[in-house]
Amino acid sequence: MSLISARSIAKRFSTASGGFYALKKTSLSFPSHGLIAIKGKSGSGKSTLLNILAGIESPSQGRVFLHGEDIARKGRPLLGHEAAMVFQHYNLIDGDSVFQNVSLPLLIRGEGTKKAKELLNQFGLWSLKDKDIRTLSGGEKQRVAICRALTGDPEILFADEPTGALDEQNSSLVMDALRVVSSSRLVLMVSHNEELIARYADAVVEIVDGRIVSSTLEKPSQEASPKKKAHRRISGGWVLRFLGKNIRQNLGKDTMCFLSGTLGFAALLLSFGFLVGNLPAMEAEQEKTLTYLSASISKRSVVEIPGSALSLVKQSRPSEEEAIAALKEIEGLDIVTDYGYFFASNLPFTCGDTTYEPVTLSPLYDITLQEHGAPLWRQGEIPKTNDFSSCVVNEEFIKHYGSALLGETVSFSSRSVITYQGKQNEVFVDAHWRIAGVVREFGFLNVPRVYYSYQGLCDALADIEVSGEAGESANLIAIAQEAAADSPYGNFSRLLFLHDAKDVHVLHELIDRKTFGEELEVQASSYSLRQSFLSLSSAFTSSLSLFVGIAMVGLALILGMASYSSLVAGRKQNAILSVLGAGVGSILSIYVFEAMVLCVGSSLTALLISPLLQDVLNKLLYREFDIAHLIAIPYQQYMGVPFLLVIGLVLVAALLGLLSSIVPLAIHRKMPIAEELRDE
Numbered sequence: 001m002s003l004i005s006a007r008s009i010a011k012r013f014s015t016a017s018g019g020f021y022a023l024k025k026t027s028l029s030f031p032s033h034g035l036i037a038i039k040g041k042s043g044s045g046k047s048t049l050l051n052i053l054a055g056i057e058s059p060s061q062g063r064v065f066l067h068g069e070d071i072a073r074k075g076r077p078l079l080g081h082e083a084a085m086v087f088q089h090y091n092l093i094d095g096d097s098v099f100q101n102v103s104l105p106l107l108i109r110g111e112g113t114k115k116a117k118e119l120l121n122q123f124g125l126w127s128l129k130d131k132d133i134r135t136l137s138g139g140e141k142q143r144v145a146i147c148r149a150l151t152g153d154p155e156i157l158f159a160d161e162p163t164g165a166l167d168e169q170n171s172s173l174v175m176d177a178l179r180v181v182s183s184s185r186l187v188l189m190v191s192h193n194e195e196l197i198a199r200y201a202d203a204v205v206e207i208v209d210g211r212i213v214s215s216t217l218e219k220p221s222q223e224a225s226p227k228k229k230a231h232r233r234i235s236g237g238w239v240l241r242f243l244g245k246n247i248r249q250n251l252g253k254d255t256m257c258f259l260s261g262t263l264g265f266a267a268l269l270l271s272f273g274f275l276v277g278n279l280p281a282m283e284a285e286q287e288k289t290l291t292y293l294s295a296s297i298s299k300r301s302v303v304e305i306p307g308s309a310l311s312l313v314k315q316s317r318p319s320e321e322e323a324i325a326a327l328k329e330i331e332g333l334d335i336v337t338d339y340g341y342f343f344a345s346n347l348p349f350t351c352g353d354t355t356y357e358p359v360t361l362s363p364l365y366d367i368t369l370q371e372h373g374a375p376l377w378r379q380g381e382i383p384k385t386n387d388f389s390s391c392v393v394n395e396e397f398i399k400h401y402g403s404a405l406l407g408e409t410v411s412f413s414s415r416s417v418i419t420y421q422g423k424q425n426e427v428f429v430d431a432h433w434r435i436a437g438v439v440r441e442f443g444f445l446n447v448p449r450v451y452y453s454y455q456g457l458c459d460a461l462a463d464i465e466v467s468g469e470a471g472e473s474a475n476l477i478a479i480a481q482e483a484a485a486d487s488p489y490g491n492f493s494r495l496l497f498l499h500d501a502k503d504v505h506v507l508h509e510l511i512d513r514k515t516f517g518e519e520l521e522v523q524a525s526s527y528s529l530r531q532s533f534l535s536l537s538s539a540f541t542s543s544l545s546l547f548v549g550i551a552m553v554g555l556a557l558i559l560g561m562a563s564y565s566s567l568v569a570g571r572k573q574n575a576i577l578s579v580l581g582a583g584v585g586s587i588l589s590i591y592v593f594e595a596m597v598l599c600v601g602s603s604l605t606a607l608l609i610s611p612l613l614q615d616v617l618n619k620l621l622y623r624e625f626d627i628a629h630l631i632a633i634p635y636q637q638y639m640g641v642p643f644l645l646v647i648g649l650v651l652v653a654a655l656l657g658l659l660s661s662i663v664p665l666a667i668h669r670k671m672p673i674a675e676e677l678r679d680e
Contacts, residue, residue, distance in 0.1 A: 002029035003186055004053060004156060009062030011048050022048045024210040025062070028217070032155070035182035036217065037201035038190045045210040046190045047160055053188065054078060054085055054158045056579065056673040077673075079158075080105065080581025084149035086178075088161035090141045091576050091677055092133045095245065098144050099129040105151045105580045107238040119147040123177060139170025146177050152581065157181060159189040163196060175200045242577075242590045243597070246566060253562045254598055260558050261602025262609070264551040265653060269610045269633050270617060271544040272645070277632025278541075282533045285627045286526055287501055288442040290373045290392070290451050291362050295507060295524035296338060297323050297516075298493035299485070317483075317490040318520060326516045330506050332499040334365065336454070337480050338491040343414045343429045343457055349450075350411045356401060360447050361412070363454035365497035367392060372501065373439060380406055380437025388456030391433035394441045397448040409434045410450075418489065420479065421468025427476070429460065443626030445532055454497070496522070556660035559598065563591045563661035575676035592661045599657030603649050607635075 011023040023045040030036055040046040051057040053064055055071050055078035064071050071078050079085055084105075092101050103116035120126045123143050133141065142162060149157055159178060163171035171193070178187050179200050191197055197204060206214040247254055286292065299318040304311050318326075323335045348358045365371070367383050367390075374382070383390045391410070398406065412431045417424060433452060441449075461476040468474075474482075483489035498504060508527050516522060567574070567588075574587050614631050621630045638644040 003032040003067070005029040005065050006049075006053060007063055007065070009049075009052055009059040009064065011045075011052060011057065012060040021060075021210050023052070023059075026212050027062075028205065028212065028215070029219070030186055030188065030217065033182060033184060033186055034202040035179060035187045035189060035200055036203045036205065037197040038188065038205045038207060039192060039194070039197055040207040041192065044207050046207050048210075049207060050158055050160055050188060050190045051674040054083060056085075056677070076583075077578060077581070079579040080108070080152065082154060083156040083158060084152060084154040085158040085160065085579055086142070086145050086149050086162050087677065088164040090138075090145045091572070091579075092141060092145060092148070093573065093576065094134055096133055097130050098125060098133060098136070100241075101133055101144055102147045102151060104238060104577075105148060108577070108581050108586075109152065110237070115151050116147070119150055123147055137170070138166050139173055142166060142170070142174045143177060146174070146181070148580070150181065155185055157185060157187045159187060161190055161192070163191065163193060171196060238582075239586060239590055239593065242573075243593050246570070246590060246594050247597070250562070250566055250594070253565070254594070257555075257558055257562050257595075257598045258602050258605075260555050261599055261653070262605045264548075264555040265603045265606035265649065266610050266613055267544075267551050268548050269606055269645075269649065270613060270631055271541075271548050273610075273614060273631040273633035274544060275541060276634055276638075278537050278627075278630050279534075281627050281629045281632065282530065282537070284629075285442045285444070286529060286533075287504075288376055288440070289446070289526070289529075290364055290369075290376070290394075290439060290441065291449075291525045292501065292504060293365070293372050293498040294362070295496040295498070295522055295526075296493045297326065297335075297496055297520060297522050299519050300521050301519055314486065315492040316485040317487075317492050317494060319485070320494070322520065323494055323496075326520050326522075327496070327507075327510070329510065330498065330503045332503065334497040334499070336495045336497065337477075338493045338495045339457060339461055339476070339480055340491040340493075341488050342416050342427065342461060342476050342480070343431075347412045347414055351405055351408050359397065359401075360449045362449055362451050363457060363495070364392075364451045365454055365499075367451060367453040367456070371499055376439040376441060378438050378440045380435070383436045383453075386453040386455040388431060388453060388460045389434065390436040392437055392439060392451040393435055394439050394446065394449050394451075396441070396443070396446050397450065398438055400448045406435055406438060418466050418476075418479065420466045420474060421470060421472060423467060423469045425466040427464060427466060429464065429476075431460070442529075445529060446626075454495070493523075496524075552656070555599075556656060559595045559657060559660040560664040563595050564664040566594065567591050567665055571676045575673045578673055579677070588662070588665050591665060592658060595661035596654050596657035599653040599660075600650055603653035607646060607649065611635075 006026060006028045008025050008027055009023065010021060010025050012019050012021050026049065038046045038049060048057065052059050055064070058072070066078065066082060093104065096104075098120070099113075099116060102120060103113040106113055106116055117126070117129075120129055123146065125140065125143060125147065128136065128140065128144075133144065136144065142165075146162075157178070162178065163174055166174060175196055178189065181187055182202070189201070203216045203218070204214075205212060205217065297318060299316045299322070301314050301316070302311050303314045317338075320335055327333055327335070343361070345361050346358045347361060349356050367386055369377065369382050369392075378395065383392065393405075409432055412433075414429045416427050416429075418427055419425070431452065433450075439451075458477060461480075463475070465473045465475045466479065480489050480491075486492070496507075498507065504524075504526055507522065507524060508530065510516070511522055511524070511527055577587050578584070610633060614633055618629055618631050622628055634645055636642065
């Protein structure tokens, strides 16, 4: 039984001008050993025949059998297993040493390198083992190629013009080596050197224009077929060496990918840090306002207009009982009368002979700041009593009106018209306050503000009386408290003063849950500020998410293009690895691992530099929004899991590297190995 045979094989190539047959129907059988030469002129089809027999080109028709089994059904290449090949232009791995080239097939199969040493000694090349393959002569390179081909002890050694690039002396050395090898295995050699064929070949097959015109092959004997070799284990340890080599060769592209990945992952970390940190930062900063513990409650009802599709919303003051029932979940709450009708919340003021534009006025339950606000003090002295003699201003006031006003007395006058028992009274509530000091408040959406004592206002209003037509009189406090629910004298609302910052969160929850029903409405500057910030934060987060998404897609495209271009640039090397027995998956893993190494490396670098970027951005954001630590990347712990973010980022990076490289590599249209092995 023949070792290898071809039955009616033919090969047709397509060109722009049409197709042609490089090999026409041919049938051949070869023995188990000996040096068989296939000769013919250039373009006669001899290399095509050899490539089809070696399995690196597929026939257009016909089949090739090894030990009577169709090689197309083996599910693996012939080369690197039962067969090996020696090429005219060596196809060694440039940049590697002699020993690395010869031992590579052994490493691919997961074997030791002892056989490489034996072969190099046998061919007189051991002294060159550490030489870069690029420094060798042509004869030395070809002998190295033969050594490499023999490491797997192949049954068949294919040799494509092994002496075509050599001088006469080196040609003889190479042919002597092939002659020795052919004593124990089949050597199929393509050559056009008639002299060498005559001297060394045991049999000759001549091909002309794609047809066999003569053959001295003897009919194979019916001896028992040699025992098939057991399938050899494939190892991937060699992949790491080629991974490192690829990274060195692609330093420019890989550096660009690395920098892109670092920026992309840093942006992802900073965005996540903003998502985690912005609300806690806002909550912490929001307490730095003197109005944090203040709110108001009012009653709203819809009044239908007869004969009209329109309706009006009527605002009135709720009863104290209604307010208490609505806010029963809050402890330590004072529900008091709102005297805003008599003393407006926005008034111009004078200091000396100068009149200033209106400023916002806010009552405080405790202007001595014993309950809230003492840490915010920056200049001057905190008022010692809750009276109507002094006030406190914020930094926005000082910035707007000037620091010269600190310690000076400012005057406000609020005019209102009050009808009491049929008599109209014009009332002026005057305030002359010394600006005792300045507080540093949360600056987001803040305005110049003057804080005064609510108790001091009550004392001042109690001293102001109005009279009726019958001569009776009443002070403004009594008028406001006794006013009807829909009277403007009660300012259509009640003031709320909380005494514990924790209760503010409860109040916000009540507003969110809308537990007051349709009629009662609670307004709190702290809640409005929080909602405004949340809206801004949501818009900012959406923009960041879009930016990060674009960055990640861009990074994936860069990695995919880099992997694809590396694969295309290394196609000849990949073809060499393939004929040495490396699987497609192992070869592709070089490029996949390269992308994953870049991704993981850039993610780790991003983790290292992001604390610095976080500090810089937090300082910039603080200047813009007056909020500290808006970005808080949870490196050490997230959701109760230690280093969850770090581990998650590295896993995401590895997955991104895997997907961004494996997709373009998977759709890469692979060229036939024979075409990839052609010299570029």
